[in-house]
Amino acid sequence: MKVESGPAPRVQAWLAVARCVGRSCVMLARRQVHLPKDNVGRVLRFADGSTSRVYRETAVERQAVEPCVLVVAFTLRWVRGRAHRLFEAESILNTPLFVGFPGYVSKLWCAHDTFGAYRGLYEWDGAERAHRYAAALWRVLELVSVPGSISYKVLPGLRRDEVVANPARMQGLPQSDHAWWRLLTQP
Template identity: 85%
Template structure:
């Protein structure tokens, strides 16, 4: 079993990312990846006091048999001021790094928050699949992130849209001031 929040061994992580990129390219060529606009512009508030704007959404047509929410956070190195907008624009190029992982359902891309951290709020099919993805992603993120800033939290049994509609659904999942705990949206 993968630990709750930590990186996969490098060889295993890079092999998983390579497989994902291959699968993603096929999915993109077949038009299986969508960019819905429903949540773009939505502001999310987290229990640590930060807020973040959703700047993109990515989804595939899959209904999860074992839904879970995955929240990933990281702080980019050397990105300040207007460079954040450039990162948001170029980050679409990162899509092949996740849509081809087994179990991916959807992702809300959250802009840097009031503390400078970016977040991804995902829905995944299977908590173990979400952990495997997040631990492999860690190896990609560590190349561009402030050391010690990468974290993830897997919340089994939850659907992303249900959590967005009623953030109290994750109240039982952890501490009151956790960085990953969604409070309310504006």
């Protein structure tokens, strides 16, 4: 997979993550973070030939004014076999690392795909905010990911739920890198 852009400088990234965790704690205390079940269990098919099951959805009480879809992919180091299920269960603890970032709207958590990569399929309010988040997230992911496996793609003007319901909305977008990020219609 090729990267749309790289990581943020370490100090900048970790300060952004720290601010996010603080905001996330307030949001969690106010019960502004929700775990909808509508997409859980859905199998997504991607243009690189992989499929992945949605195992969790996280949303906040915000509507995107400038919607964009963010797709993040990474391969975990040291996680094999049954450990994937353990990771899925414990990953709820990672929620404070993203829900407090400015512009966050929702995320579909996608289990390891047929090639071993995990994906997050987000809706964000503002493409620049999505880029800043993904660049900061990179620094968290590089601690636990196979080197070279982190990628992200920001798709401005799209809403996540519309793309999941109708992947053809992604047609006409650049198709580089085997379009690892592009959803396909289910057969």
